[in-house]
Amino acid sequence: MPKAKSAKTAVAPQKLPKILAFVNQKGGSGKSTGAVHAVDWFTQKGYTTVLVDADGQQSSSGWLHELQLPCKVIGDPEALFDELPKLTEYYDVVVVDGPGNASEVTKAILVRSNLVLIPCRDSMIDLASTGKIVQFVRQAREIRGGWPVAALYLNAVKGNTVLLREAKEALQGGILPLLSTVLPDRQCIKDAPGQASTVFRMKGTAPKSAANAYTKLLTEALKLFEAEL
Numbered sequence: 001m002p003k004a005k006s007a008k009t010a011v012a013p014q015k016l017p018k019i020l021a022f023v024n025q026k027g028g029s030g031k032s033t034g035a036v037h038a039v040d041w042f043t044q045k046g047y048t049t050v051l052v053d054a055d056g057q058q059s060s061s062g063w064l065h066e067l068q069l070p071c072k073v074i075g076d077p078e079a080l081f082d083e084l085p086k087l088t089e090y091y092d093v094v095v096v097d098g099p100g101n102a103s104e105v106t107k108a109i110l111v112r113s114n115l116v117l118i119p120c121r122d123s124m125i126d127l128a129s130t131g132k133i134v135q136f137v138r139q140a141r142e143i144r145g146g147w148p149v150a151a152l153y154l155n156a157v158k159g160n161t162v163l164l165r166e167a168k169e170a171l172q173g174g175i176l177p178l179l180s181t182v183l184p185d186r187q188c189i190k191d192a193p194g195q196a197s198t199v200f201r202m203k204g205t206a207p208k209s210a211a212n213a214y215t216k217l218l219t220e221a222l223k224l225f226e227a228e229l
């Protein structure tokens with residue numbers, strides 16, 4: 001049974017995105033890594049949080065299990081449509097880890113989410129493929145009168161390169177905002193699932209700096225969401 005909702009915390013629960021999804025049909029963009037870190041971040045802030053693993057590969061649910069955090073595997077679009085709102089009755093935040101394909105599952109997630117974050121790598125192949133997910137978001141917004149709030153962010157960036165500048169230029173000016181926070185490529189982020197951990201729990205300077213980047217990203221995303229309320 002899920003825990004009862006909490007009544008504490010920094011951001012008033014009514015200003016939180018009840019359903020926060022990480023989606024991108026491009027495989028390996030950083031959805032599961034982002035979703036698991038978001039669950040740990042919200043949990044450590046005192047919000048009751050659950051991860052919904054909507055990806056057939058079920059990578060994030062195994063990781064969540066090791067972190068001893070609540071998780072549900074729901075890979076069926078109709079079940080997602082029905083179950084996501086029900087979970088918000090028990091948890092402050094429901095974080096959804098989307099699949100790496102443009103499927104009915106992704107569409108169901110977009111129809112139910114309040115805030116959608118789209119991780120994108122700074123390679124030209126990844127940038128070129130964002131059109132599909134942006135189109136999905138646009139269509140969901142047409143149906144839902146402007147919802148969900150959505151933003152892209154650059155993930156696993158190797159440094160302040162020409163590619164990063166070009167990636168920013170390519171993503172800015174589209175219909176979805178690009179978050180100014182850039183998540184760096186860090187070995188500790190890659191190592192986190194193997195160590196049954198997250199960068200919020202790991203010791204050392206590198207995890208601390210990666211944790212700060214995730215905090216900055218999520219804080220920026222929450223501000224964007226609050227501005228739309």
Ligand SMILES: Nc1ncnc2c1ncn2[C@@H]1O[C@H](COP(=O)(O)OP(=O)(O)OP(=O)(O)O)[C@@H](O)[C@H]1O
Pocket residue numbers: 025026027028029030031032033034055057059098099100101155156157183184185186187189190191
């Ligand atoms: N910021 C980062 N720095 C270093 N490695 C990263 C970072 N973000 C993700 N990775 C690594 O990149 C790989 C893909 O990440 P992840 O599994 O989160 O992507 P995904 O979008 O969920 O993929 P899929 O579509 O297959 O589900 C993983 O090995 C992960 O550890």
Ligand SMILES: [Mg+2]
Pocket residue numbers: 031032033055059097098100
């Ligand atoms: Mg994944």
